Amino acid sequence: MSAKFGTSGLRGLSTELVGSVSALHATAFAHMLLAKGYVRPGARVLIGQDFRPSSPKIAANCMAALTRAGLTPVDCGALPTPALALYGMSIGAASLMITGSHIPADRNGIKFYRPDGEIDKADEIAITELATALSDDASANRVEHGTAEDDSARAASLFVERNARLLPDDALAGLKVGVYQHSSVGRDMLVTMLEGYGARVLPLGRSEIFIPVDTEAVSNETCEKMSVWSKEFGLDAIVSTDGDADRPLVADEHGAPLRGDLLGLITAQFLQAEVIATPVTSNSGIETVSGVDVARTRVGSPYVIAAMSEALHAGKSNVMGFEANGGVMLASDFSVNGTVLAALPTRDCMLPILAALFAAASSKMPLSALVTRYALPVALSDRIENFAQDRSSTLMAHLRASDDNLSAFLGSIGTVKAKSDIDGLRVTLGDDRVIHFRPSGNAPEMRCYVEASDQTAAESLMQQGLAALSGWQV
Numbered sequence: 001m002s003a004k005f006g007t008s009g010l011r012g013l014s015t016e017l018v019g020s021v022s023a024l025h026a027t028a029f030a031h032m033l034l035a036k037g038y039v040r041p042g043a044r045v046l047i048g049q050d051f052r053p054s055s056p057k058i059a060a061n062c063m064a065a066l067t068r069a070g071l072t073p074v075d076c077g078a079l080p081t082p083a084l085a086l087y088g089m090s091i092g093a094a095s096l097m098i099t100g101s102h103i104p105a106d107r108n109g110i111k112f113y114r115p116d117g118e119i120d121k122a123d124e125i126a127i128t129e130l131a132t133a134l135s136d137d138a139s140a141n142r143v144e145h146g147t148a149e150d151d152s153a154r155a156a157s158l159f160v161e162r163n164a165r166l167l168p169d170d171a172l173a174g175l176k177v178g179v180y181q182h183s184s185v186g187r188d189m190l191v192t193m194l195e196g197y198g199a200r201v202l203p204l205g206r207s208e209i210f211i212p213v214d215t216e217a218v219s220n221e222t223c224e225k226m227s228v229w230s231k232e233f234g235l236d237a238i239v240s241t242d243g244d245a246d247r248p249l250v251a252d253e254h255g256a257p258l259r260g261d262l263l264g265l266i267t268a269q270f271l272q273a274e275v276i277a278t279p280v281t282s283n284s285g286i287e288t289v290s291g292v293d294v295a296r297t298r299v300g301s302p303y304v305i306a307a308m309s310e311a312l313h314a315g316k317s318n319v320m321g322f323e324a325n326g327g328v329m330l331a332s333d334f335s336v337n338g339t340v341l342a343a344l345p346t347r348d349c350m351l352p353i354l355a356a357l358f359a360a361a362s363s364k365m366p367l368s369a370l371v372t373r374y375a376l377p378v379a380l381s382d383r384i385e386n387f388a389q390d391r392s393s394t395l396m397a398h399l400r401a402s403d404d405n406l407s408a409f410l411g412s413i414g415t416v417k418a419k420s421d422i423d424g425l426r427v428t429l430g431d432d433r434v435i436h437f438r439p440s441g442n443a444p445e446m447r448c449y450v451e452a453s454d455q456t457a458a459e460s461l462m463q464q465g466l467a468a469l470s471g472w473q474v
Contacts, residue, residue: 003016003021003109006440007301007440008111008300008441009097009099009110009112010025010111010112011109013106013108014052014054014100014108015106017109018054018061020141022058022062022065022110023061023064023144024131024134024141025110026065026066026069026096027066027068027069027130027140028127028131028134028140029096029112030045031134032123032126032130033071033094035126036123038114039093039094043071043072044091045071045072045093045096046076046088046095047062047063047074047148048084048095048097049078049097049098049099050098050099050210051185051243052098052099054108055099058108058110061144062110063075063146064144064146065140073146074148074149075147075148075150075151075152076155076156077152077156078185079155080159080241080244080245081097081111081244081245081246082159082344082346082347082348083158083159084097084155085117085344086158086159086344087151087158087159088113088115089115089344092115093115094113094114094115095112095113096111096112097113097244098110099111100243101243101246101247102212102243102247103443105210105212107443113346117305118346119302121302160189163350163351163354164193164196165336165337165341166336167197167337167358168337169197171197171198171358171362172197172361173197175237175357175361176199176200176202176235177194177200177202177235177236177237177357178229178239179191179201179203179204179240180213180222180226180238180239180240180249181203181204181205181207182206182211182213183208183210183211184243184244184245185243185245186241186245187241190240190241194357202233202235204229205225212243213241213242213249215241215242215326215349216325216381217382217383218249218257222249223255226255226257227255227256229255230254231255235253235255236253236366236367237250237253237367238251238255239357241349242325245349246327246346246348247325247326247327247349248326248327248349248350248356249326250326250352250356250367252366252367252368253367254368258371259324259326259379260322260325260326260327261282261286261322261324261326262283262371262374262376263322263356264286264322264352265290265322265374265376266352266356267351267355268322269290269359270355270358270359271355272318273290273320275292275311275318275319276290276292276293276294276295276320276321276322277297277304277305277307277308277320278295278296278297278304278321278323279297279299279300279324279423280297280298280299280420280423281299281323281324281426281436281449282324283324283451284451285375285376289375293316295307295311297422297423299324299423299438299441300441301329301346301347304322304323304329305346308329308345312331312332317332320332324449325347327347327348327352328349329344329345329348330342330348356370377434378452379449379458380450380451380459380462381447381449381450382447382448383440383446383447383448384445384446384466384469385443385444387446389439392446393439394474395446396439399425411468413429413465413468414430416428416430417432423438424436424437426449433452434449435449435450435465436449446469448462448465448469450465
């Protein structure tokens with residue numbers, strides 16, 4: 001698996017990134033920043049990291065590479081990606097986050113930020129081209145241990161302060177909330193913030209070994225843990241994040257996880273958003289329930305951010321976005337709890353977690369009842385791991401080649417009523433169920449998304465979809 005850009009930054013094997021790959025791409029990033037005028041020589045570049053075993057060495061490689069390129073690295077330590085981005089935007093500094101997000105520890109990655117937020121697709125292309133041009137440059141590929149001044153406390157405190165102003169005092173008093181800490185960089189910060197709003201907090205499942213937690217396709221193991229904890233401790237909710245704390249996980253009083261796109265919708269209503277940008281994989285009921293303008297995009301934060309930017313340029317206000325994993329992005333400043341919540345156009349997990357818990361507390365409803373009240377179609381997502389990217393590309397080309405190919409692949413699953421090719425292949429079946437096949441943009445995985453009128457029908461459709469994927473042969 002050679003390192004490349006996917007839906008969320010550069011991803012590759014940890015064994016590659018601890019070597020010259022990270023140095024090369026950090027150098028290319030520095031050249032891109034300077035060439036496009038985003039920064040001047042000597043400018044500070046912030047570096048954060050998650051708790052993967054490979055992340056410290058990759059961060060040190062990047063520090064050395066940035067120094068050689070004429071920039072000044074700043075060590076922000078292990079912290080949430082949105083905290084790093086917020087600090088960078090507040091001081092006008094570019095940033096690098098060393099993280100593979102929710103994928104296993106044998107892989108890692110780098111997320112790149114300009115001083116004004118995430119890089120866009122044009123920047124990704126520029127970095128890739130520069131890395132190719134510098135591939136034979138000994139200095140650009142040099143692996144050495146760099147160091148930098150430590151500014152971790154200031155970066156973390158700014159993010160805590162932002163989230164401490166979102167809700168009224170003691171807004172979560174009376175709630176007993178479990179925090180599944182595992183190996184998330186936001187694990188202690190999350191406990192502190194919830195306690196600050198009056199919740200009774202119980203830390204759970206802390207691990208010094210990296211655990212990949214996918215908040216979009218929550219594993220059976222994670223669901224079982226949350227179910228057991230909910231019963232054992234009488235919890236009102238369990239909350240968690242992925243590895244770099246930019247994607248939320250919220251489970252109800254039974255330990256059942258809420259869909260990420262529902263968390264996004266709850267957050268949109270909390271903010272009184274007027275425009276929502278969200279990928280095609282988010283629940284199809286969002287348009288009806290939200291009652292606001294909804295722009296559908298391809299999967300990946302750069303596409304959501306681009307759609308938000310288009311809305312701003314069209315004169316829209318109160319613009320936000322979210323992904324099906326629940327990560328929320330703000331393109332506009334919002335007025336919240338008597339204060340201004342500044343725009344943060346990168347995935348954030350803390351805002352949707354707080355919005356969901358506040359919705360339950362203020363309505364005096366358990367989270368499960370809140371889910372029922374929204375009455376969205378039942379939507380599930382899952383994936384097949386170790387599904388080679390060449391195999392997934394061949395499959396998608398086969399399905400797109402003809403309607404007969406698609407019908408034969410679906411077989412007894414159902415007939416095709418409509419299809420969308422925005423990202424992957426999303427099929428509306430004759431009975432209005434939805435099944436969506438999409439190769440992962442940053443891992444050897446094939447994802448499957450389904451929607452149906454009830455849980456049983458959705459689970460059955462998911463089983464059929466995964467079976468069709470597993471059984472397909474080139």
